[in-house]
Amino acid sequence: MHTDTERCVRAVRSKDARFDGWFFTAVLTTRIYCRPSCPVVPPKPENMVFYPSAAACQQAGFRACKRCRPDTSPGSPEWNARADAVARAMRLIRDGVVDREGVPGLAARLGYSTRQIERQLLAELGAGPLALARAQRAQTARLLIETTALPMADVAFAAGFASVRTFNDTVREVFALAPSELRARATRSARGAGGPPAPGVIALRLPYRAPLNPDNLFGHLAATAVPGVEEWRDGAYRRTLDLPHGHGIVALTPHPDHIACRLSLTDPRDLTLAISRCRWMLDLDADPVAVDDQLRTDPLLAPLVDKAPGRRVPRTVDAAEFAVRAVLGQQVSTAAARTHAARLVAAHGTAVDDPEGGLTHLFPGPGRLAALDPEALALPRSRRTTLTTLIGALAGGSLRLGPDSDWDEARAGLSLLPGFGPWTVEVIAMRALGDPDAFLATDLGVRRAAAVLGLPATPAALTARAAAWRPWRAYAVQYLWATDSHPVNHLPA
Incomplete structure (x- = not known):
């Protein structure tokens, strides 16, 4: 643009x-x-x-x-609506891959040479991967300077800078203020706003493009929350985060013009990734005006959009976690799916302390789950096979789900696994991979809503009608689901 x-x-x-x-x-x-x-x-x-x-x-x-403060703008919605190399590279840079693995690591994940990736990013964004990562480091440094009492040397290394000198030079160049001056300004603002956050807590605002309807977004996360890993408490969705350098606990509270975010991290080097995962989970970089304008062109969907515009797609902080939970939720109620997941967490999750609430564990990753005994699962035998095969593929690397995933390739890989039908594949594509055009034509809730609205009821006919909603069919699903009175569609009391 x-x-x-x-x-x-x-x-x-x-x-x-x-x-x-x-x-x-x-x-x-x-x-x-x-x-x-x-x-x-x-x-x-x-x-x-x-x-x-x-x-x-x-x-x-x-x-x-x-x-x-342009460095705190919402991210471009393009990078979450595309699956080409540039979009996947931007999602990986946002997740801190360049800082952890360098440009060669970024290129290897995407299957390109470093020169090819640098050329593509420079052509489209006016900056290469190192410059893009540097800008992100500067923003991370600013957050740590303004919201923590960490010594500046600790801020420098937590933000990913190789030296304090580079940190000082970058902050001065980008913000025209020395790090100490940024902290002094923030301290004065905090005194006027009721004081700084509690020690060890990073408090910040997550911006988004209006409108944002929090009902189905937070309602879905709260209603499907796995006990011990997630909870709704005091008007906030809280959950544990498994991060590269440690773990964290986040509390996210919806407000009319932002999402309040409180992060407790065992290692501040994980700040960038934690923020990125929270923004991704809440779909905060979406362009709701473009989405809703497209869906309004269907006269049967238009009243739903006009009634509650700005619905987002509730996603996840970890694609592998969601894939496991999707299998646990096959053909059972929301309550039963939570129970199955909670048992898995209690048996295999890593315990954490939560002084402010009731969170107890990290959701176990594929590596920990690879050792589980299938006979200990209170699931039908076919479901056990589906789950253990998925875990084996994720742990072994033959199936990769994440920000670098090619959506079509991931769908093809999932479809090869036993027990993976269209519903499971598409719900993972929608909520774990973030494909904005994923469509659950076989979903019971979608079909019920379609029948009530006068849309075609059969999956094939509904898919044909939904072609006009592309590339935003995942958002159409949110509006269709919202016609039901299920708790996932309502902000918890």
Whole structure:
């Protein structure tokens, strides 16, 4: 979009927050870059230059605006709506892969050479993987500076910088303030806002594009919560996180203009990944206006969209975890699925402490589950075979589910496993892989809603009708599900 100068200028002049994250405005006279909704008086059009990423702005020598903080914009919705190499690379960079594995590791995951990945990212985003990772490190550093009392040296290494000097230089270059000045400003703001967060807790706001309907989003997560791993407490969805350097506990609370996020981490180096997984789970980088406009073109769906616009797809923080839970939930009630998962967690999960609530375990990964005894599972024999085969494929690496997954290849791999029919494959594609066009034509709730609305009732006919909803059929599923009174469709009391 950043190449459409006329459209970008209109968005900046109208301070349209819907375009935050789609592009960034760099001002030639001040050498500052902003988000489109920046509250300051817009510059003259001839002084504006538009870039597709914050990293491209920084690489061109522009500093982040202190008023609108463009580095905290919602992410571009493109990277979650596409499955090509650039989109998959962006999802991996967002998950900190470059910091942990370097550019060669990023390229290896995608099956390309480092030169190919660098060329593709530079062509589309105006910055290569190192510059994109650097911009993310700068944002992580800012969060740690402003929300913790960590010494600056600890902040530097937790954010992924190789040295304190590089950390200091980057913060000054990107934010035009020294790290100590950023902390001093944040401390003054915290005093005026009721004080800093509790020791060991990182408190931040997760932005999103309006509208956002929290009912089915948080309702689904709360209603399907696995005891010990997830809970709804005091108006917040809480869960444990299994992270590369340790573990964490997150509490997420919906507000009219943001999601409040409280993170407790055993290692601050996991901050970037923890935030990325929370944003992914809540689908916060979606473009609800584009989605809803497309779905409104169907006269039978339009009333559902108009009644409660901005529905998101509730996802997961771990694709392998969700795949296991999807199998446990085959042909049983929500309560039964939670019970099966809770037993698995109690037997194989890693215990954690939660001083603020009732969380007790991390959900066990495929490596831990590989040693389970199938006979100990209170499941039909065919379901045991389905589960153990899935766990073996995940643990052995023959099946990979994650941000780097090619959606079609993942579907093909899942379909080869025994007991994996269209419903299981598509629900994993929708909630674990994040395919916005995944469609559950055989789902009972979808078919019931279709019958009530006058849509075709058979899977084949409904799939044909749903072609007009592409590429947002996963969102159409949310609107169809919401016609039912099931607890997954309501924000918990």
